[in-house]
Amino acid sequence: MISQHGGKMSPVRVFIFIVLLAALISISYVVSGQLFKFGGMVITAFAASDGMPVGDGAAPASADVMLKLVPVFNGLAIILTIALTILTVRWYIGTKAEERATFLKKMFLYEALVIGVVVVLFPFFWMLCTSFKPSGQELIINKSNPFDIVPSEPTLQNFKKVLKIDAASVAMASEDPIEQKKNFGTYFLNSLLVATTAAFLVTLFASMGAYVFSKKELPYKQQIFMLLLATMMIPGMMFMVPQFFMICQMGMFGTKWAMFLPHLASVFGIFMLKQFMDTIPNSLLEAAQIDGASEWQVFRVVIVPLAFPIILTLFLLTFLFHWSNFLWQLIVTNFENPLSITLPVGLALFRGQYTSELGLIMSASCFSIVPIAVLFLFAQRYFIEGMTQGAVKE
Amino acid sequence: MDEKKIIIVAIIAYLALVFVCWDDSIDKTRDGRTILAFWHTYNDLEEKILKDVIKEWEAQNASFTIRPVRIPFDGHKPKLRTALTVGQGPDMARVDWSFVCELARKNAVVDLETFNFSQIRGQYLKAPLETGLIDGKYYGIPDQTTCVAMFYNKKMFVDAGLDPMVPPTWEKFIEVGKKLTDSSRGQYAFAMSNTLWWNLPFFNTFGAKIISADGKKSELNSDKAIAALELMASLVNEHKIEAGAWRPGAISPEQGFVNGKYAMILMGPWNLAKFNNTKMDYGVGLIPAGPAGTSTNVGGTDTVIFKHSPYAKECYDFLTFFTNAKNQARWCSELNQLPINLGAYDLVEFENEHLKTFMEQMKHARVNPVVTSYGLLEDMVNPEMEAVLSGQKTAKEALTSAAAKIEERILNQ
Structure with a gap:
């Protein structure tokens, strides 16, 4: 058959289109089905826990509702998939024959990207789903559909336990004022404070140090820098006990200062920033000096704005390090005082000798990834820029 | 909102957080009683009963108070090692059964024979008890046991x-x-x-x-x-x-x-x-x-008393009270756990058939390598x-x- 534009209707092309369409249909059905079910599940979990006595009794009610809603989720997924299929087919037919190869390439690209997104986001989706599962159901795989990981008996118990607003915790907390503070909110704020302060101070000190090593003349500069770098070769574990001893001698055991004070001098940070600052032309500094800028002004007006992406990268890396630094924070935590417990240490309290409460850990993790996600969303442009710039030096 | 505004808002939020949350001092009750620190790794339910038992013990020992301090099981070994190194350790602690040997050989814990442990030692199940037997001396009192x-x-x-x-x-x-x-x-x-x-x-x-x-x-x-x-x-x-x-x-x-x-x-x-x-x-x-x-x-945990504690006798007194037949029976019936005290075997009535099987299995347990x-x-x-x-x-x-x-x-x- 010859089309009006003169191009041939290639059977190979049609075959590829059908294969891609089949892939599109299955991806769309599975993904949208799960997403619809997840949305319904969250609403059901909230609705079922309202007005219900807080306890295990909430589970069967939500299970009933979920069972009734199954046709709705499936229906919605089917409607969406059919709509998408019709749209794609019309689109394909509407495309000029000579552009159809490009269309197929694009379609393939988008499908591959969607699969990539699914693979990357799957662990987070699993985390969200598991946090709604009642204890004991975390590891069960749906027999009829192994891809179905959305719980069919959703419960808010895990979130309530983590935030200590379930009945048992409330009763316990009313007896003891210290007990009241032992909750996820306290740990979260402690960690936020520790990580932010540490990240800010580290970037401040490291950028000043890097400026000196990069742009200033001082005797034995190279040797001192090499000496500093040499300390990176020694594993941090070796310093732990002496550092802990010093912290105790300084009377800082169990305080927020203890959580990050020994890590404020970051050789890695100085190294990373220096490598970047070496690329800033000296003429810029000289120009500023000729205009009458003081040493501090040169640093603040020329160096910091130019090195901002890399400084922000260091900020993020330091924040991440302190946000998840378990061992050191565990050692300096004073467990008698919940105000000194940070998030990584608080999360570890959910694990016992043989058991891990997966549901509790996952619901706590849902909260704990929020600051990191927010920081990355806000700063990812700089972050990626900074990572690549710091990595290579011409 | 442009980036400058976001940064300003973030800085204000941070400063507010510092003002509200930096202070980490906490009010402690000071009523003149001597505090014995007990580091444990129990979960919420277990901790609740532990506190009840402590109350009962304090009623008999008016001049002492026990402060239960919960630490994560995952980190209890490094936490104790470092704390003991700088002399910040507790008076007593609950540790994994396999950790007792290290503590004993490093000379950190008290030989229980100091308090005539041999007189009451027969009340404990043999396999869990022997996890605390190091070089012929007992250093750990079992407080919880499991088996498969x-x-x-x-x-x-x-x-x-x-x-x-x-x-x-x-x-x-x-x-x-x-x-x-x-x-x-x-x-x-x-x-x-x-x-x-x-x-x-x-x-x-x-x-x-x-x-x-x-x-x-x-x-x-x-x-x-x-x-x-x-x-x-x-x-x-x-x-x-x-x-x-x-x-x-x-x-x-x-x-x-x-x-x-x-x-x-x-x-x-x-x-x-x-x-x-x-x-x-x-x-x-x-x-x-x-x-x-x-x-x-054999799995589970033992409790140990540290040498640096000036009140080792009182700690021993509490730990044996905590693991006596009556308290074990209560602990195990409420938490569905296996008793470590033979006396409690007769007092516990499990509704759960499976637990009875475990109690039977536990009798056949052999000592772990220490x-x-x-x-x-x-x-x-x-x-x-x-x-x-x-x-x-x-x-x-x-x-x-x-x-x-x-x-x-x-x-x-």
Whole structure:
């Protein structure tokens, strides 16, 4: 058959289109089905826990509702998939024959990207789903559909336990004022404070140090820098006990200062920033000096704005390090005082000798990834820029 | 909102956070009583009962107060090591059974005979008690114990036309296992882990010892131990009734069991409540008997008193009160746990049938290998066991090599 534009209707092309369409249909059905079910599940979990006595009794009610809603989720997924299929087919037919190869390439690209997104986001989706599962159901795989990981008996118990607003915790907390503070909110704020302060101070000190090593003349500069770098070769574990001893001698055991004070001098940070600052032309500094800028002004007006992406990268890396630094924070935590417990240490309290409460850990993790996600969303442009710039030096 | 505004808002939020949350001082009750710090790793429910027991003890000891401090189990060893190094340790602590030996040999904990422990020691179950026996002296009072038993999926037994019960001997186990296994459907009779602790039941049913009684030699290369490991390997290679759950990345025994893939697994009582929530029909039976009868391993924790505490006597008094028959009976009935006090065995009435099986299984438990560094022992044995299971070595070669390594790197250090 010859089309009006003169191009041939290639059977190979049609075959590829059908294969891609089949892939599109299955991806769309599975993904949208799960997403619809997840949305319904969250609403059901909230609705079922309202007005219900807080306890295990909430589970069967939500299970009933979920069972009734199954046709709705499936229906919605089917409607969406059919709509998408019709749209794609019309689109394909509407495309000029000579552009159809490009269309197929694009379609393939988008499908591959969607699969990539699914693979990357799957662990987070699993985390969200598991946090709604009642204890004991975390590891069960749906027999009829192994891809179905959305719980069919959703419960808010895990979130309530983590935030200590379930009945048992409330009763316990009313007896003891210290007990009241032992909750996820306290740990979260402690960690936020520790990580932010540490990240800010580290970037401040490291950028000043890097400026000196990069742009200033001082005797034995190279040797001192090499000496500093040499300390990176020694594993941090070796310093732990002496550092802990010093912290105790300084009377800082169990305080927020203890959580990050020994890590404020970051050789890695100085190294990373220096490598970047070496690329800033000296003429810029000289120009500023000729205009009458003081040493501090040169640093603040020329160096910091130019090195901002890399400084922000260091900020993020330091924040991440302190946000998840378990061992050191565990050692300096004073467990008698919940105000000194940070998030990584608080999360570890959910694990016992043989058991891990997966549901509790996952619901706590849902909260704990929020600051990191927010920081990355806000700063990812700089972050990626900074990572690549710091990595290579011409 | 442009970026500058976002930064300003972030800075204001941060400063507000500093003002509200930086202060970490906390009001403590000061009523003149001496404080005894007890570092424990209990969970919420356990901690609640612990506090009740403390109240009762304080009623009899008016000049002391016990402060229970919860630390995460995952980090309790490094936490205690570092705290003791700088003299910040507690008066007493609850530690993993395998940690007592290290603490005792490093001279950190009190020999309980100072307080005539021998007079009351008979009230504790032997296997958990002996985890605190180091170089002939007792250093730890057991406070919680567990062991593993054989869990089985009743439905899978019925589907295979079998009576739902754990076979009484390993020979029967293999026989039944062949009927339960259908590898084409990914269904297996048994699944095991590859760590020494989880596989101690095999060695124990053969009467094999890992470390000799005097603690100077490894008896892992004895005929009994070799026979035990040969049995394990035959389940995998010869009879093919084991699922290979010990391989890295395989479906874990627990996950395979709750999903109806594995008919039998070794598991402890800590998962009973969880498994009940799965609504599967399962049972618990005694581990099949070997030449030395049925047997199992010992898990759980011991409590220790630290040498630097000036109030060791009071700590001892509290810990023995905490683990007496009455308190153990209450602890175990409310939490569905196995008692460590023999007196409590008569007082506890479990509604849960499975727990009764565990109590019976616990009576047949044999003492675990007690060494300074139990983690290292696992590191020595596990790769050798894996080599046998995957058919790279014979049991004799592997265990001879493991025994030599244990003697060189752990016992003769």
